[in-house]
Amino acid sequence: MSAVQWIGNPVFSVAFTIASYAAALKLHQRSRWVPPIVAACIPIVALLLLARVPYAVYNRGGNLLTWWLGPATVALGMPMYRHGIALRASLPRLVLIVMSGSVVGMTTAGLTAWALGAPRAVVMSAVPKSVTTPIAIEVSRELGGIPPITIAMVIMAGVLGASFGTALLRLVGVREDRAIGAAMGTASHGIGTASLVRRSELQATVSSWAMAAAGVFTSLVAAILALFLR
Amino acid sequence: MLDFVRGIAIVLGFDGLGWGLHRVGVPIPGGVLGLLAFYLALSVGLIKLEWVERASSFLLRHMVLLFVPLTVGLMNMGQLLQRQALAILASLVVSVVAVFLTTGLMGRWLLPPQPALPGLPLDEEKAGKA
Numbered sequence: 001m002s003a004v005q006w007i008g009n010p011v012f013s014v015a016f017t018i019a020s021y022a023a024a025l026k027l028h029q030r031s032r033w034v035p036p037i038v039a040a041c042i043p044i045v046a047l048l049l050l051a052r053v054p055y056a057v058y059n060r061g062g063n064l065l066t067w068w069l070g071p072a073t074v075a076l077g078m079p080m081y082r083h084g085i086a087l088r089a090s091l092p093r094l095v096l097i098v099m100s101g102s103v104v105g106m107t108t109a110g111l112t113a114w115a116l117g118a119p120r121a122v123v124m125s126a127v128p129k130s131v132t133t134p135i136a137i138e139v140s141r142e143l144g145g146i147p148p149i150t151i152a153m154v155i156m157a158g159v160l161g162a163s164f165g166t167a168l169l170r171l172v173g174v175r176e177d178r179a180i181g182a183a184m185g186t187a188s189h190g191i192g193t194a195s196l197v198r199r200s201e202l203q204a205t206v207s208s209w210a211m212a213a214a215g216v217f218t219s220l221v222a223a224i225l226a227l228f229l230r
Numbered sequence: 231m232l233d234f235v236r237g238i239a240i241v242l243g244f245d246g247l248g249w250g251l252h253r254v255g256v257p258i259p260g261g262v263l264g265l266l267a268f269y270l271a272l273s274v275g276l277i278k279l280e281w282v283e284r285a286s287s288f289l290l291r292h293m294v295l296l297f298v299p300l301t302v303g304l305m306n307m308g309q310l311l312q313r314q315a316l317a318i319l320a321s322l323v324v325s326v327v328a329v330f331l332t333t334g335l336m337g338r339w340l341l342p343p344q345p346a347l348p349g350l351p352l353d354e355e356k357a358g359k360a
Contacts, residue, residue: 179337
């Protein structure tokens, strides 16, 4: 059987992707600095290049995994509800903060890319870069962006915030747990939130609420934006 | 196990509902509509948190696996990425800093420090809840 037949078989490509992901998680346990998403892609890209098989052939099976991003988005409602109860008293103010942050994030990302001469598809790929991947992908599609570029930017926004976010906040005098959590969740979604888990429970709780909320606000704002673009 | 299957079924149901609403013209991504309906159903008690807690946590914990195939698609975009590297990186850094400053400073202004001793709420905190 040829390489195209093997890799074009969804059973093989899904199994190979899961195996690469499992190996990436193991590697991440040993070397914390390697993001699992990067490590998981390397064996797959290597296989496709070595076997000279086009991406579209692999994606016949890949699509089956991508499909589950919808249910994963829905699942975000669970932590949003659970943490929303814990944060009840400050919820209206948090909504205001996260909403403002989302609008600032979308406009600054889009305008900077546009000012530097990026084509429209790249500008639109940049707009949702602060929110959690499954929502960012959908927003990017709705606006005419390129989902893989959006994913790359989402991951970099996460790593950037997780590495330098709290230092930047300290620099401007932000020390309150809820403020730190709100900023991290709005700017750097799940990757940023994970970096807070070992520091403070309250920071992590606010951050995971903010990450889900920022996803919702960003898609609402994008829907309005899309109406004007038509 | 049954508990887990029930949770997945509920989540899939809301995802389907979301996509249905998107299909008939609501201009918000189906997954997000599903999320909002799911959140609403939890809030009004239509579904119980313990029915969906395990299944939702599972999906969220392994979310990275789900976007591996799309990320592999970057292999076809080398040229575009190279040409747009400056725009992409600059937009990223400017926007991440802008979001941190906006939310962090608004947070400093709107979210005053909470009482240090749990169980001894300050007056300010009581006022906040009223």
